[in-house]
Amino acid sequence: MNWIRAFVRDTRHLWTLLFLVVASGAGFLFVRSKMIPESFGQYGPYRATAMTDLAALPSRFQADATCLECHEDVGEERAEAVHITVRCVHCHGLGEEHIVQARKAAESSDVSIDPASDWDGDFMTKIDLYITKDRATCLACHESVVGMPEDFQKIDVAEHLEEMGAGEPEDPETCFECHGGHDTAP
Amino acid sequence: MSEKNDHSNCQCNDSNCAGEVDEVELRRQFLHKISTITMGTMTLALFPATAGDGSDGETAGGADLAGGNPADKESRPVYGFLVDTEKCIGAGKCLTACRVENNVPEGNYRTWVERYIHFKDGTVQVDLVPEEGFAGSNMPKVDPESVDRSYFVPKLCNHCEDAPCNQVCPVPASYKSPEGFELIDTDQCVGCSYCVQACPYGVRFINHDTGAADKCTWCYHRVMRDEQPACVEACPVGARLFGRVDDPESEISKRIAKIPTQVLKEHLGTGPKVRYVGISEEVT
Amino acid sequence: MPETSFVFPNDPHVPWSIMIVLYPYITGLVAGAFVVSALYHVFHQEVLKPVASLALVTALCFCAFATLPLLLHLHHPERAFYIMFMPSFTSAMSGFGFIYNFYILLLLVEVWLVFRPTIVERASTHSGISGVIYRVLALGVREISDRSRALDQWLIRALAIIGIPAACVLHGYVGFLFGAVKANPWWSTALMPVIFLVSAIVSGIAALILLYLFFSWRRGVKPDADCVRSLSRYLWGSLIVAFSLEMLELIHMAYESSAEWHVLSTLLTEHLAFSYGVVQVLIGSVVPFFLLMIATRPKLPPWMMNALSGLAGILLLVQVFAMRWNVVVGGQIFSKSFRGFVEFPLHWGGREGLVAAGIILVLPLVALWGASKLLPLWQTSES
Structure with a gap:
C-alpha cells in the first residue's frame, strides 16, 4: 500500500487546488441560485414579471374619451367638426390634476374643481388644465412648412390675414374670430 | 399567416416576386425555429426548475x-x-x-420625425422636426420653389x-x-x-x-x-x-x-x- | 449620396468610451504575452527561456485588470455578475464571463505550478509578512518530491497547450464583438477577430521586449542577445501579418464600395486621418517594419539591436492602441443615418476619463513589479 500513500503525498497540492476550485464553483452556484428572479424563464429566458411591471405603468396621454366622461356637450359640439381628429389635450393640456379632481368630485360633493388657468405654453410641465385661444395653437399644425402633404390646409399667416381683411392681425385670438373653436369650420 | 403576408407586401405586390420572397421567408422562419429550439434546450439544461413553465x-x-x-x-x-x-x-x-x-x-428620443427634402438640383436635405413643430422654431426656412418633393418620416x-x-x-x-x-x-x-x-x-x-x-x-x-x-x-x-x-x-x-x-x-x-x-x- | 449632415437624435450620445478602447488593448497584451510563454513551454523555443516566466506572469498581471475598464464603463457595475448568473446564449458578450474566468484560472494555476518549488521553499525560510504570503500561496502543502515535480511539469505543459486556444478565444472573441455588429459597416467584417488576434500578438511581444530590456537594465544584467533577436523576429513576422490583414480589410472595403463606403471614406480621410493614417499606418507600422528589419540582422551589435527593438516595441504598442482606438472610436462617430458625424467625448476626470484610463494602464505594471519582488522571474533563465 506504499504506492497509494506515495501517490496521495505527491498529489496532495493538486487535490487542495481542486478543492478550492470546486468550492468556489459551488459558492458561485449558491449565490446564483439566490440571485435568479422567481419568474425567470416563465415565458423565456427573462423575468416574466418585468412585463407585468411594464404593463402597470399609467397612461398619461389621455384619449378624448376621458374628457368626454364629463364634457359630453363638447363631444356633441365637435361631432361634425373637421378637427375631430385633434385631441382635447392638444389645445387644453394634459390636465392630470384636473382629471384627478374631477373624479374625486364625482364621488364627493366636498371636493371642488379648480378653475381652468391660462396657458403658460408648456405642454410638458403644465399638468393643470388650461384654455387657450392662442393662434399659436392653430399654427403649430397649419403654418405652411416645406414637407407637408399637398392636400393639407397650409396657412401663410400674413398672406391669409391680408386676404381676409382681418381687423387686428396681432390679436392672438384672430383665428377664432372666423373659424370658431370646437366646431371649427374649414 | 399574417406575418408572411406582411413580408410579401414589400414594395412589390405582383405575383412574380412573391414566390421568391416566400422562400426567403420560409428559410428565415426555419432558422428562427432552429435558434429558438437550441436556445430552449440550453435554457432547459441550465434552468430546469424554471424553464418551460409557461x-x-x-x-x-x-x-x-x-x-x-x-x-x-x-x-x-x-x-x-x-x-x-x-x-x-x-x-x-x-x-x-x-x-x-x-x-x-x-x-433622448423614443420617437422622432425626420424631414426629407429632395431639391430640384438632385440634392437631398434631411433635418429633424423640432418637438414643438416647425412653427415657432428658428429653423431656417426652405424656399418651396427649389423643392422637388418633400415629406416627413416618423421614426x-x-x-x-x-x-x-x-x-x-x-x-x-x-x-x-x-x-x-x-x-x-x-x-x-x-x-x-x-x-x-x-x-x-x-x-x-x-x-x-x-x-x-x-x-x-x-x-x-x-x-x-x-x-x-x-x-x-x-x-x-x-x-x-x-x-x-x-x-x-x-x-x-x-x-x-x-x-x-x-x-x-x-x-x-x-x-x-x-x-x-x-x-x-x-x-x- | 448625402449632401447635408443629419444624425439620428440619439447618436450624439456615444455609448462606448475610452474604456472600451482599453479593454481589447489589455486583453490583447494578455493573449500576446501568453503566446510567447507558450512558444517556450509548448513549442520548445529554448531561446525564449529567459522571458518564459516573465511572459506568463505578465499575462496574469494584465489579465487581473482586464475587467476593470469594463466595470468602470457599465452603468450598473453591481449587476456585472448577472452576465454569469443568467447569461443570454444568443449574445456573444455573455460568453465573456466564462471565457475570462476560465482563462484567468488557467493562468493562476499555471503560474502557481511553475513557481511552486520557490513558494514551498520560501514558505519555510521566510518570516514576517512575506513568509505569511508564501505560506498562504503554498496552500498548506510544504513538501515537493521528484515525482510531484514531474507531474507538475506535465501539467504546466498541458495547461500551456490548452492556453493557446483559450488565449485565441479570449481575444478572437473581443474582435467578434465588433465584427458581428451588422448595423455598423466599419466593424462588420469576419476579418475583425483575426485582425484583433494578430495585433494582440504584436502588442504582447512588443510589451515583453520592453519589459525584458527594462528589467535587465534595472538588475544591471545584459539582456540575452539571442532572446531579444528571436523576440524581434517574432514581432517582425506578426507585424507583417497584422499590417497586411489591416490593409487587406481596408482595400477590400474600398474596392467593394458598398452603400456605406461614402461615410467610411469620409471617416478615414477626415476624422481618422491622423489616428489611422499617421499613427496606425505610418509611425506605427511602416517605421517599425524597417526598424525591425535592421534589428533582426544577425551581425548587429547587441546594444544597437536592443535600441532598435525597444524603439520598435514602443511604436508598436502605440500602433496597437491606435488600432483599437480607430475601431472603437471610428465605429461610433458616424451616425447610423450614414449622413453625419458626431463628436467622441474625451474627459480628464470621471469614471471613464483619461486619468482613470491612465491608472488602469499602470496598475498591471505595478502588479508585475510586485510579482517580480515575490517570485523569481529570472531564476529559470540563469540557473
Missing part, C-alpha cells in the same frame, strides 16, 4: 387590441405599425405625447422579428414578449450599451435616470389595456397606425393589403415590423 400567464385587456393568452401560441395577437409619410404634417404632436407618456429624458422602434439588439444583450434585459414586443427589463440591464450599438435604426439609448437601456415600447402598457400607443393617439392626421395584423378586418391590415409598403434597412435581415408608406430609398 402555463399560467395572464394579461389584462379587452377584445380589440389586447387579448389572447401569451402562453397560448394560437391566440397570441400579432401587432404591426404603419407609418404613412404621405399624411404626416410634421407638427410634432407625437413627440410631446411620447415624452410625456414615457418620461423620456431631455436629449420609432421597429420591434424587429429578429432583433439584433435582443440578440446581443448578454443578460436577460432585452426580451421579446409573447405578443412580439421587444422590451427592456430595466432591473436586469447592466448598462453595457451593446444593444445601442447593435440597433441599425438608432432607436436605443442609455437612460441616465435609470442607467439602463431604453427605447420605444410601442406603449406596451397602453396596448395591454386596449389603448392606442400615445403617438398614435396624438397624431391628428392619422399618419401613425397601430393594430393587429393577424386580424384581416383591422384597419391596419386593410391598409397594408391595399398600398405598397416598405421597411427600413431591409437588407440587414432584422425583420422590422414598422412599415412605411411613401418613402424613397434615401430614407435610412
